[in-house]
Amino acid sequence: MNKMTTRARPLRADAVRNREKILAAAATVFARRGLDATLDEVALEAGVGVGTVYRRFPDKDTLIGALFENAVDEIATIALSAYEAENSWDGLVWFLSEALQRQCVNRGLREIVIGAPYARERMESVKCRIAPAITQLIERAQRDGFLRDDVVSADFAILEMMISSLGCMTEEFSPDLWRRYLTIVLDGLVVKREHPTSLEQPLDESVAEEALRLKSRHVLRVH
Amino acid sequence: MNKMTTRARPLRADAVRNREKILAAAATVFARRGLDATLDEVALEAGVGVGTVYRRFPDKDTLIGALFENAVDEIATIALSAYEAENSWDGLVWFLSEALQRQCVNRGLREIVIGAPYARERMESVKCRIAPAITQLIERAQRDGFLRDDVVSADFAILEMMISSLGCMTEEFSPDLWRRYLTIVLDGLVVKREHPTSLEQPLDESVAEEALRLKSRHVLRVH
DNA sequence: TTTCAAGTGGAGTTACCAACTCCGTTTACC
DNA sequence: GGTAAACGGAGTTGGTAACTCCACTTGAAA
Incomplete structure (x- = not known):
């Protein structure tokens, strides 16, 4: 039972890259500004749009949990x-x-x-x-x-x-x-x-x- | 040089009473909830309208200072x-x-x-x-x-x-x-x-x- | 008792902020 | 080259707090 079971297709290469960028940016932003930081700030730091952040992590809680x-x-x-x-x-x-x-x-x-x-x-x-x-x-x-x-x-x-x-x-x-x-x-x-x-x-x-x-x-x- | 110098007429009796109620309420509210409490809360606690609070104290800073x-x-x-x-x-x-x-x-x-x-x-x-x-x-x-x-x-x-x-x-x-x-x-x-x-x-x-x-x-x- | 400036209440205005969505455009990959 | 996935970011939604406005009420001077 691997990741494939839950996801028909793997993420596209650019999506994987962005996911990493988002996690790294979130780590930086939440460390510096605390959990009140907005996902807009995370997106800015990651160099992606907010929409992209929400595509990977359905809400703030999920991102924080993962992090x-x-x-x-x-x-x-x-x-x-x-x-x-x-x-x-x-x-x-x-x-x-x-x-x-x-x-x-x-x-x-x-x-x-x-x-x-x-x-x-x-x-x-x-x-x-x-x-x-x-x-x-x-x-x-x-x-x-x-x-x-x-x-x-x-x-x-x-x-x-x-x-x-x-x-x-x-x-x-x-x-x-x-x-x-x-x-x-x-x-x-x-x-x-x-x-x-x-x-x-x-x-x-x-x-x-x-x-x-x-x-x-x-x-x-x-x- | 007394208060009369700066104020043509003294406050009306009901206005004086309300002023006291506001100060007492503000003391209670700011003590309990901190300075982030709103003047709406103060007005509620005092049993007066917000307008009355702002008539006596032009802004939050002045009220806090007096208090x-x-x-x-x-x-x-x-x-x-x-x-x-x-x-x-x-x-x-x-x-x-x-x-x-x-x-x-x-x-x-x-x-x-x-x-x-x-x-x-x-x-x-x-x-x-x-x-x-x-x-x-x-x-x-x-x-x-x-x-x-x-x-x-x-x-x-x-x-x-x-x-x-x-x-x-x-x-x-x-x-x-x-x-x-x-x-x-x-x-x-x-x-x-x-x-x-x-x-x-x-x-x-x-x-x-x-x-x-x-x-x-x-x-x-x-x- | 009348008169009216002073006083009142509280709905409404303005300004801001953060979470999250929507959709026209771009892009990876078969 | 076709297409589903991914993208960006303006916009929507929902909330909050400071402060204003004005129709109505009232204390007190005449």
């Missing part, structure tokens, strides 16, 4: 691999860094992860693999005496959302600034410590200025 | 009072709690503070008083050896934005949940500690569930 299933799955895989680390705290930190890295670089992915109203059902199953993996990471780090005992997995979902929202805001002028706040939060999550963990990512004058100016352009919208 | 100038000024006052505290760490924590409390309960205020595109110029002068006051709070807490040395005032603006955005999201079902994350962040900001500070605000099963569901309705929008 992000892998990326979400990758995060699940990272959560599972993190459990392999011999040090449970390092594993937890590694997972957070890797997951946040991907979300901060890609606004569309971030919105899918926090549950934006696109391709919901399609993502549901993939996301179901993530939650238990994180719970295990957390509980092991608590048993080992690294992570404070009074936090649960929902706390991590919330902290991740907070940090990734910041990451997406500051991505254009200081793409790693979010790491600074991840470090501070981690210093708040550890059971005890003698010194602050050094903040690798600096916040120099010009970046600070831009951060204060640019955050004003970002507003929370409720659907 | 939030005091609230922002109050935050500046809190920052100044916090410097009076004998313990510099307690003063800093008190300022953050009080400022965040007001912003989490009032989405409109939060958006004004982070610089939403309404009544910008009018707020500029008031907000200018806040930044230096915070800088002083921070530097004193650092001199006293409480606050880690590697953070600056822009960090606090960013952390405040992160926490208040969460507060506004969860306000309807767990109005103090944000305090949980403020505590964690503060535990990350202190120079050193032996134990985690206890999280006063619990995150029970049902709240956790709702937090994960509801956050999906909130999306970051760039203007």
Whole structure:
């Protein structure tokens, strides 16, 4: 049972090329502008007409689903691999860094992860693999005496959302600034410590200025 | 030179009453729904027609300006009072709690503070008083050896934005949940500690569930 | 009590935006 | 060279929000 079963004839060569161009363009556009970007923008970026986009993907949901299933799955895989680390705290930190890295670089992915109203059902199953993996990471780090005992997995979902929202805001002028706040939060999550963990990512004058100016352009919208 | 100078006749009695109703309604609506709420909503809440709202306040900006100038000024006052505290760490924590409390309960205020595109110029002068006051709070807490040395005032603006955005999201079902994350962040900001500070605000099963569901309705929008 | 400027309500106007369709034209491939 | 598939992009549909207009109502001055 192959693709031929569902499609009498294969796509024409130019159609295949355009399909690739559309997917690539959509990846770029949704990463940069989030899931609110229009398919007109995707078409423009791909160098094709909107009609062509809608011929290949019946609606926005389908395109978004096709685009992000892998990326979400990758995060699940990272959560599972993190459990392999011999040090449970390092594993937890590694997972957070890797997951946040991907979300901060890609606004569309971030919105899918926090549950934006696109391709919901399609993502549901993939996301179901993530939650238990994180719970295990957390509980092991608590048993080992690294992570404070009074936090649960929902706390991590919330902290991740907070940090990734910041990451997406500051991505254009200081793409790693979010790491600074991840470090501070981690210093708040550890059971005890003698010194602050050094903040690798600096916040120099010009970046600070831009951060204060640019955050004003970002507003929370409720659907 | 009194009000009569600028207005030939005083407002009619019913007009004065309506003006008050409009201001009260606007306070309610903008607090609950943020500055994106329409003046139609304000009129509905006030029990008057939209025309009446526009007769009193020529545009949305003017109404928002009239409404939030005091609230922002109050935050500046809190920052100044916090410097009076004998313990510099307690003063800093008190300022953050009080400022965040007001912003989490009032989405409109939060958006004004982070610089939403309404009544910008009018707020500029008031907000200018806040930044230096915070800088002083921070530097004193650092001199006293409480606050880690590697953070600056822009960090606090960013952390405040992160926490208040969460507060506004969860306000309807767990109005103090944000305090949980403020505590964690503060535990990350202190120079050193032996134990985690206890999280006063619990995150029970049902709240956790709702937090994960509801956050999906909130999306970051760039203007 | 009359008079009328001030005030009112809310349907309507204007302007915008995004998802998606339609159809005359072009193109790959048999 | 014939033709079904593919294409482009103007146009349609449906929605939203800021703000206006005007026939009607009302407070208060004379």
